[in-house]
Amino acid sequence: MTLFEHSASRRTVLTALAAAATAGAPVLGQLAAATPAAATPPSDATLPDPLEYPSNTALYQDPDLVEGTSYSRRYKRHEKLDPKLSEKYEFPRTVILALHGGGIEIGTSELALGIAGYNPRNVGGDPILPTTYDYWMFEGLLSTGNKALHVTSKNCDDHVALSFVRSHLNVLSLHGCQFDQLKLPTATYPPTGNLRVAVVGGLNAAFRSALVTEINNAGFQAVDAYDPRYSATLGEFNGSHPTNPCNLTMLGKGAQIEMTTELRESLFGDPSSRGDRADTWDKSKDAAFERFRDACRRAIATVESGQPIL
Numbered sequence: 001m002t003l004f005e006h007s008a009s010r011r012t013v014l015t016a017l018a019a020a021a022t023a024g025a026p027v028l029g030q031l032a033a034a035t036p037a038a039a040t041p042p043s044d045a046t047l048p049d050p051l052e053y054p055s056n057t058a059l060y061q062d063p064d065l066v067e068g069t070s071y072s073r074r075y076k077r078h079e080k081l082d083p084k085l086s087e088k089y090e091f092p093r094t095v096i097l098a099l100h101g102g103g104i105e106i107g108t109s110e111l112a113l114g115i116a117g118y119n120p121r122n123v124g125g126d127p128i129l130p131t132t133y134d135y136w137m138f139e140g141l142l143s144t145g146n147k148a149l150h151v152t153s154k155n156c157d158d159h160v161a162l163s164f165v166r167s168h169l170n171v172l173s174l175h176g177c178q179f180d181q182l183k184l185p186t187a188t189y190p191p192t193g194n195l196r197v198a199v200v201g202g203l204n205a206a207f208r209s210a211l212v213t214e215i216n217n218a219g220f221q222a223v224d225a226y227d228p229r230y231s232a233t234l235g236e237f238n239g240s241h242p243t244n245p246c247n248l249t250m251l252g253k254g255a256q257i258e259m260t261t262e263l264r265e266s267l268f269g270d271p272s273s274r275g276d277r278a279d280t281w282d283k284s285k286d287a288a289f290e291r292f293r294d295a296c297r298r299a300i301a302t303v304e305s306g307q308p309i310l
Helices: 003-023 027-033 056-060 108-116 159-166 205-217 261-266 274-283 285-305
Strands: 071-076 094-102 134-140 170-177 197-201 221-224 255-260
Touching (some): 071 159, 094 108, 094 159, 108 134, 108 170, 205 255, 205 285, 255 261, 274 285
Parallel strands (some): 094 134, 094 170
Antiparallel strands (some): 071 134, 197 255
16 A cells, blocks of 8 residues: 555544544444545645544554554553451552553653563563552654654543543643743743753642642653643643543543653653663663652652541
8 A cells, every 4th residue: 555545544533534524423434434435646746745634543452553562552450459357458550651651742651661660671560669659651652753642631441541540549741842832921931041941741730839840840841731821822732632541531631741852862861762761760860850750759658648547
């Protein structure tokens, strides 16, 4: 199949999935009727931008994608047990998400593993920190073009991801952005200055405040997306949508961090590939990965300290 035919096929599949989801019609029937005719583009054809998948379900049903080759889903839910009548035990209160990990928004899945207490180099191994958190990640595995695997957060319908967030008090969701998208005041954040910025959003104001404080204290630049000084341009990054998984917690509110490319790249000795990031998270300049990871963990601890086991 040519690149043009693949693009046409994918757009037809996505259109059918979106229409079926809207109308409540059977998806398979619409897909059967949506088989595109072979197309031969003129030599000077310009391919249209790919449609974004309207949901994780639509992405998983794309026959051109193969789990484990095109993308992956990884998670860990820690076992907790209360076996005694007269005692009370800890329970998972916070889950870490990387909805656009791997090659989609680089560095977010590795950081999710780190904040959860694990070594990004050895997924599935024992934790390297004394406190662990549940985590869920979706990762793009394509050699190029992973942006095509992006599903807007508010449209995430992965059953495991949603079961995680709905059973926790807190969510910390990690995302990537570009500095120029933020349109921060140039007097404070000049485009020729330090472009390593974290924008903290979500509906949990206390969580946002703890994250901004800890990230700034760790030597990074963090802003609250709801701060009146910046909020006018940060609406797209404030994590306010009610179906954003960070706000689907038991409390109906959570937190997310949008990190510029420059910030994410600075967390690794070599940010150029998934393997290189996993191998060099502990070789970043001035231990940037560990400092950012630990800042987020301190903010989580602060929030959880106000959520005692009754």
